[in-house]
Amino acid sequence: MLFNSKKANLWFSCLVACTCMAVNGYDSSTFNAALGSAHFMNYFGNPSPSTIGSVNTAMGVCGIVAGVFFSALISDGFGRKWTMWAGATFVIISTFVSTFTPPAIGGFIAGRAITGFGQGLMMPAGPVYINELAPAKLRGTIMSFWQLFFALGSFLAYWINYACSKNAERLGEWDWKIVMLFQIFCPIVIISGLFFCPETPRWYAIRHPTVRQNERFQDAHEVLLAIHDDPDLIAHELEEIRQAIAFEKKQTSSTWSRYKLLWTDKSVRKRILLAAAINIGQQLTGNNSLASYSTIIYKKVFTSNSQIQLINALGGTFNILFTLNAIWMADLVGRRPILLIGVAGLAVCMFSAAAVVTETPTLEDGSKPQSVGIATVFLLYLFALFFKPSWGATVWIWTSEIFSMNVRAQAVAMTTQCQSIASIILQQIFPIFLSKEGFYAMYMFGAINVVLFVFVWYCIPETKGVSLEHMDILFGGVDHADVGAAIVRDETVDNEKASFHATETAMGRKVHSSIAV
Numbered sequence: 001m002l003f004n005s006k007k008a009n010l011w012f013s014c015l016v017a018c019t020c021m022a023v024n025g026y027d028s029s030t031f032n033a034a035l036g037s038a039h040f041m042n043y044f045g046n047p048s049p050s051t052i053g054s055v056n057t058a059m060g061v062c063g064i065v066a067g068v069f070f071s072a073l074i075s076d077g078f079g080r081k082w083t084m085w086a087g088a089t090f091v092i093i094s095t096f097v098s099t100f101t102p103p104a105i106g107g108f109i110a111g112r113a114i115t116g117f118g119q120g121l122m123m124p125a126g127p128v129y130i131n132e133l134a135p136a137k138l139r140g141t142i143m144s145f146w147q148l149f150f151a152l153g154s155f156l157a158y159w160i161n162y163a164c165s166k167n168a169e170r171l172g173e174w175d176w177k178i179v180m181l182f183q184i185f186c187p188i189v190i191i192s193g194l195f196f197c198p199e200t201p202r203w204y205a206i207r208h209p210t211v212r213q214n215e216r217f218q219d220a221h222e223v224l225l226a227i228h229d230d231p232d233l234i235a236h237e238l239e240e241i242r243q244a245i246a247f248e249k250k251q252t253s254s255t256w257s258r259y260k261l262l263w264t265d266k267s268v269r270k271r272i273l274l275a276a277a278i279n280i281g282q283q284l285t286g287n288n289s290l291a292s293y294s295t296i297i298y299k300k301v302f303t304s305n306s307q308i309q310l311i312n313a314l315g316g317t318f319n320i321l322f323t324l325n326a327i328w329m330a331d332l333v334g335r336r337p338i339l340l341i342g343v344a345g346l347a348v349c350m351f352s353a354a355a356v357v358t359e360t361p362t363l364e365d366g367s368k369p370q371s372v373g374i375a376t377v378f379l380l381y382l383f384a385l386f387f388k389p390s391w392g393a394t395v396w397i398w399t400s401e402i403f404s405m406n407v408r409a410q411a412v413a414m415t416t417q418c419q420s421i422a423s424i425i426l427q428q429i430f431p432i433f434l435s436k437e438g439f440y441a442m443y444m445f446g447a448i449n450v451v452l453f454v455f456v457w458y459c460i461p462e463t464k465g466v467s468l469e470h471m472d473i474l475f476g477g478v479d480h481a482d483v484g485a486a487i488v489r490d491e492t493v494d495n496e497k498a499s500f501h502a503t504e505t506a507m508g509r510k511v512h513s514s515i516a517v
Helices: 006-034 038-043 049-078 080-100 105-133 136-166 174-194 201-206 213-227 231-251 255-264 266-284 287-298 305-329 335-358 370-401 408-459 468-475 480-516
Strands: none
Touching: 006 080, 006 105, 006 136, 006 174, 006 213, 006 287, 006 305, 038 174, 049 080, 049 105, 049 201, 049 408, 080 105, 080 174, 105 136, 105 174, 105 201, 105 370, 105 408, 136 174, 136 305, 136 370, 201 213, 201 231, 213 231, 231 468, 255 266, 255 408, 266 287, 266 370, 266 408, 266 468, 287 305, 287 370, 287 408, 305 370, 335 370, 335 408, 370 408
């Protein structure tokens, strides 16, 4: 471990994992920024809106393949942190492909596809890693940094792009290539930092059955000692892990049985469907479309590319401040209230922005009056204020904490990739819809947010402060720790009986031998 302080070791390890989200934040802003560069558009022959959608689609499809079929396998087999390491390596490779591709859009799409594969590996592993290290009372707070790092990544990308756009004439095609190239920074931080991070105690406890049980729990105990100060908490957490595993190993004994349990166990199936719905809902709020196409959206109101990039950069800065709200809200207010208040605000912002732009006159140069532009920017910034701590941070917190240990890697990988599935559909539809209908598209997102409010109100339970080993009971399942405790007691009694029987047998043989002599 890197520090003498146990709290510092815990936070350092979790923040290194959060850097996976910074990769995603930076990446989501690079392509959006590139769309505002005349050099980028000319370099690739002015691609059509459908081709632009295909660039993000290729990335999304590869992310889904990696997340659903590979991330959980690597995560359970080799560990959470090495899954993040592999994903970061792919992103570094993709950075060079995207930056130095010849002037053919196919090469750029290939680079984006590799980026998607790398992110598909790391994005499910990061939240699992954080939740398995963090104590229940800090889980929401620490996971809030997951979304904060997305904002930090976007902030970095937008300001680098703004600086490049101000010097576009002098830089030429490097005005977008520099933005792409800086994408290697966060993956390098991940790869370097992970060498000083432990694997999670829960992964040590469930790793390959050929490793002896005592050795597995000894490794888990050493990790807990390195990140927690309270001996009672360490003993309690280790015992709950032991009890939960005692029950879960009777449910699942192989990778296939874990995937099978996702659909055969009623409680797990319910969580899969709810988590899939809330992750799809995160994309349908409209935030993904705003993040990916804010440059095109603002062109409906403004004509100056430099002005648009400044608005994007300021938005990236405010996003950091907005996301900070999640740090104190997640474990104080709870998950449900944040989601409900957030989506209500999102609906109001979308309806208002649509009305402001569509119901006002357009000037001769194609822009809107200055007052309309200011109101539009304000409403979209206000949208971010509601989104970041709620459907930005809290959806990730809720999804990564509701599943039991034996299916956590598989379930988180599958349900978080539903974001990518929804994103792919939107990437194909939204650019065309926006080019034809303009800000009328925002009415659609407003209506979807109303539906999401109703969904959360009736379907999403509160998970604040609940231990991971006791989460199942909220969804109609059995308490894995309680049932496991009974199994551990029975096994202890059986072992004691076997030991007593063996002792009696040995003593009987000794007496018999003495009589014979």
